[in-house]
Amino acid sequence: MLNSFSLALKSIWSNKMRSFLTMLGIIIGVAAVIILVGLVNGQMSYMKESFSDMGTNLISVNLTNVNSRSVSDEEMYEFYTENIDYFDAMSPNVTVSGTIKSGNESLSSTTITGVSEEYLTLKSMELESGRFIQYSDLASRQKVCVIGYYVATEFYGSAEAALGDTLSINGDRYTIVGTVERQTSDSDEVEEGGSDDFVFIPYTAAVELARNGTINNYTFAMSDVEQTETVKGLLNTFLYSIFKNEDLYSITAMSELLDSLNSMIAMMSMMLGGIGGISLLVAGVGVMNIMLVSVTERTREIGIRNSLGAKRSTIMQQFVIEAAVTSSLGGLMGIALGCGLTGVIGKVIGMTAVPTVGAIAVSFSVSVGIGLLFGYMPASRAAKLNPIDALRSD
Amino acid sequence: MAAKAFRFLRRIPSKDSSCAAESGRSQKMDTDGNAPLIELRNICKIYQMGTEQVHANDGISLKISRGEFVAIVGKSGSGKSTLMNIIGALDVPTEGEYYLDGEDVSHMSEDQLAEIRNKMIGFIFQQYNLLLRDNLLENVELPLLYAGYSKSERKEKAMRSLERVGLADKWFNKPSQLSGGQQQRVSIARALAGNPSLILADEPTGALDSKTSREVLDFLKELNREGNTIIIITHDNSIAMEAKRVVRIKDGKINFDGDVEKYAEFV
Ligand SMILES: Nc1ncnc2c1ncn2[C@@H]1O[C@H](COP(=O)(O)OP(=O)(O)OP(=O)(O)O)[C@@H](O)[C@H]1O
Ligand SMILES: [Mg+2]
Numbered sequence: 001m002l003n004s005f006s007l008a009l010k011s012i013w014s015n016k017m018r019s020f021l022t023m024l025g026i027i028i029g030v031a032a033v034i035i036l037v038g039l040v041n042g043q044m045s046y047m048k049e050s051f052s053d054m055g056t057n058l059i060s061v062n063l064t065n066v067n068s069r070s071v072s073d074e075e076m077y078e079f080y081t082e083n084i085d086y087f088d089a090m091s092p093n094v095t096v097s098g099t100i101k102s103g104n105e106s107l108s109s110t111t112i113t114g115v116s117e118e119y120l121t122l123k124s125m126e127l128e129s130g131r132f133i134q135y136s137d138l139a140s141r142q143k144v145c146v147i148g149y150y151v152a153t154e155f156y157g158s159a160e161a162a163l164g165d166t167l168s169i170n171g172d173r174y175t176i177v178g179t180v181e182r183q184t185s186d187s188d189e190v191e192e193g194g195s196d197d198f199v200f201i202p203y204t205a206a207v208e209l210a211r212n213g214t215i216n217n218y219t220f221a222m223s224d225v226e227q228t229e230t231v232k233g234l235l236n237t238f239l240y241s242i243f244k245n246e247d248l249y250s251i252t253a254m255s256e257l258l259d260s261l262n263s264m265i266a267m268m269s270m271m272l273g274g275i276g277g278i279s280l281l282v283a284g285v286g287v288m289n290i291m292l293v294s295v296t297e298r299t300r301e302i303g304i305r306n307s308l309g310a311k312r313s314t315i316m317q318q319f320v321i322e323a324a325v326t327s328s329l330g331g332l333m334g335i336a337l338g339c340g341l342t343g344v345i346g347k348v349i350g351m352t353a354v355p356t357v358g359a360i361a362v363s364f365s366v367s368v369g370i371g372l373l374f375g376y377m378p379a380s381r382a383a384k385l386n387p388i389d390a391l392r393s394d
Numbered sequence: 395m396a397a398k399a400f401r402f403l404r405r406i407p408s409k410d411s412s413c414a415a416e417s418g419r420s421q422k423m424d425t426d427g428n429a430p431l432i433e434l435r436n437i438c439k440i441y442q443m444g445t446e447q448v449h450a451n452d453g454i455s456l457k458i459s460r461g462e463f464v465a466i467v468g469k470s471g472s473g474k475s476t477l478m479n480i481i482g483a484l485d486v487p488t489e490g491e492y493y494l495d496g497e498d499v500s501h502m503s504e505d506q507l508a509e510i511r512n513k514m515i516g517f518i519f520q521q522y523n524l525l526l527r528d529n530l531l532e533n534v535e536l537p538l539l540y541a542g543y544s545k546s547e548r549k550e551k552a553m554r555s556l557e558r559v560g561l562a563d564k565w566f567n568k569p570s571q572l573s574g575g576q577q578q579r580v581s582i583a584r585a586l587a588g589n590p591s592l593i594l595a596d597e598p599t600g601a602l603d604s605k606t607s608r609e610v611l612d613f614l615k616e617l618n619r620e621g622n623t624i625i626i627i628t629h630d631n632s633i634a635m636e637a638k639r640v641v642r643i644k645d646g647k648i649n650f651d652g653d654v655e656k657y658a659e660f661v
Contacts, residue, residue: 010527010528011527014527300523301525303523304523304524304525304536305536305540306508306511307482307484307511307517307523308511308512308517308536308537308540308584309508309509309511309512309513309537309540309541310508310512310540311504311505311508311509311540312504312505312508313505314540387484388479388484388485391484391519391523
C-alpha cells in the first residue's frame with residue numbers, strides 16, 4: 001500500500017507536464033466551485049444584513065382608498081391600540097414630493113415624509129440633537145421637522161447649528177426641532193439622495209401639504225417576528241371588513257421578503273455550484289482520458305512488472321492510487337487557488353466574498369471521488385492485461 | 395480479448411492431437427528420490443486461429459535438474475517462446491502438467507503464478523525490459539518490492555546484485571544512459587536479485603554484438619558454475635553450444651535432447 005503510494009507519486013513526478021495538465025481541469029473546477037459559492041454567499045450575507053437593517057420585524061400596509069370605502073388614520077390607530085400586544089410601534093407614512101429651501105439654497109433630492117411620534121422607534125434610529133416629533137405636534141399639526149445628517153450639514157454646516165433654524169417645504173416654513181444621527185457609516189460618502197437626505201414632518205401636516213387628504217401607507221413594528229403570520233391575519237381581517245376586496249390593500253412583511261430572498265440565493269448558489277460541478281465532471285473525464293493513455297503507453301511497463309511478480313491487484317492499486325493522488329493534488333491546488341481568488345475577486349467587484357467550508361469540503365471530496373471513479377476503469381484495464389501480450393507490445 | 399480466448403481454450407479437450415491420446419496416461423513420480431527442479435509432462439499449448447488450431451507445443455515432456463545449463467533451440471515458430479512462457483509461469487498449458495520444484499504450476503491462478511514468477515524465476519529478456527524512467531537500483535529492486543522486502547533490505551540486496559554485474563557505481567543512472575551490454579547486465583542483476591531457483595533467458599544476446607554477447611554468455615556460464623540453474627532459449631546453434639545440454643524443438647515437439655557433445659554430432 002505504502003509502496004503503491006510512492007510508486008504513484010514517482011509516476012506523477014516523472015510525468016510532470018502530463019500530470020499538471022490532468023490536474024488543471026480539477027484545479028479550475030474546484031476553484032470555480034469555491035469562488036462561485038463564496039461570491040453568492042458573500043452577496044447573501046450582505047443583502048441579509050441590509051434587509052435586517054431595514055427591520056425584519058416590520059409589516060407594511062398599502063391601501064388604495066376609494067371614495068366609498070376607506071380607512072382613516074383614527075380607525076388604523078384604533079386597530080393598533082386594540083392589538084397593542086403584538087406591536088412595538090406604528091406610523092403612517094405620507095410621502096410629500098417637493099423641494100426644501102433654506103435661504104438661497106434648495107434641495108430637490110430630499111425625501112419628505114410625514115410620520116408619527118413612533119417612527120424613530122420603528123426605524124431604530126437615534127437622534128443626534130434636539131427632539132423628535134411629539135404627539136402634540138401631530139394633534140396641532142405643528143410645522144416642525146426633524147432632518148437627516150445630509151440636510152443638516154448641507155444647509156447649516158452641523159447638526160447643532162440646524163436646531164431652531166427654519167427651512168421651507170414647498171413654500172411652507174418649518175422649524176427644525178431635531179436632527180437624526182448619521183445613517184451611513186463614517187467611511188462612506190454622504191450623498192445627495194442617500195439615506196441621510198431626508199426630512200420628517202408630522203403626518204398630519206404632511207396630509208395637508210400633499211393636498212389629497214388620505215394616508216395610503218402604514219408601517220407596523222411587530223414585537224415578535226415569529227408572530228408574522230398571526231399579525232398578517234389580524235390586519236387582513238380588519239382591512240377586509242372595511243374594503244371587502246383584497247385587491248384594494250396589500251400587507252407585506254419584511255421577514256417574508258427576506259425568506260424569499262434567502263431561497264432565491266440558495267437556488268442561485270446551487271445553480272452556480274452545479275455549473276462548477278459540471279466542470280469538475282469534465283475534469284474527471286480528463287483524468288480518465290489521461291489514465292487510459294497512460295495505460296496504453298505503459299502496457300510494456302505493466303507486462304514487465306507482471307513478469308517480475310506484481311499481482312493484478314497490486315498493479316490495479318498503483319493506477320487507482322495514481323489517479324486518486326493526481327486528483328487530490330489537483331483538488332488541493334484548486335482549494336488554494338479558489339480561496340485566494342475569492343478574496344481578490346470579491347475586492348475587485350466590491351463585495352465581501354468568503355470561501356465556505358461546505359464548498360471546500362464538497363468540491364474536494366468530489367474531485368477525489370472523480371479521481372477514484374475515473375481512475376478505476378483504466379486501472380482495471382491495466383490489471384487485466386495478459387503479461388505475455390503486454391511484454392510483446394512496444 | 396486474446397487472453398479470454400486462451401482461458402476458454404484451456405478447458406477444451408482437443409480430439410485430434412497426440413496430447414489427447416496421451417493425456418490419460420498414468421503419471422508416476424520420480425522414483426530416485428531426487429525430484430527434478432522442472433518436470434514437464436506432455437505439455438500442449440493450443441492456439442485457436444479462426445477455425446484452425448495451432449499446436450504451438452504438442453506433447454512436450456522434459457526434466458531439468460538443479461544446476462543444469464540447458465539451451466532450448468529451434469527455428470522461428472517452432473514453439474520455443476510458448477514453452478518458455480509455460481516454464482516461466484507466464485502462461486499455463488492447455489493440457490499436461492508442469493511441476494516446478496514439486497509444485498503443480500499448470501493449474502495455478504493468476505495470483506499464484508505471479509508469486510511463482512516472483513520467488514522462483516529470474517527472467518532475462520532479449521529487449522532487457524528495464525523500466526526506463528527508473529534508475530538502475532530501482533529497476534533491480536522491483537522483484538524485491540513485489541516480494542515484500544523492506545526498503546533497507548531491498549537496497550542492500552539490489553546493490554549486492556549490481557555489484558555482481560559490475561555496475562554498482564552506476565546505480566543512480568537511468569537505463570538509457572547505458573550501452574546495450576550494460577543494460578543486459580542490469581537485467582541479469584534484476585533476475586538474480588531475488589535469488590531465484592531458475593534463470594530463464596529468452597534470446598539474451600539477440601540484441602547485442604558478438605563481443606558483448608560473449609561477455610553475457612561468459613557471465614551466464616559463471617553463474618551456472620556457481621550452482622544456478624539456467625535455461626537459455628535461442629534460435630542460434632552456436633549459442634546453444636555454450637550450454638551443457640541442448641533441447642531442440644521442431645513443430646512443437648522435442649526432436650533432440652542430450653549433451654552438447656552429442657548435439658554437435660547431431661547437427
Ligand atoms: N498468442 C498466439 N496466438 C496464436 N498463435 C500463436 C500465439 N503465440 C504463438 N502462436 C503460434 O505458435 C507457434 C509457436 O510460436 P512461438 O512464439 O512459440 O515460436 P518461437 O519458436 O518462439 O519463434 P521465434 O523464434 O520466432 O520467437 C507459431 O506458429 C505462432 O504463430
Ligand atoms: Mg520466440
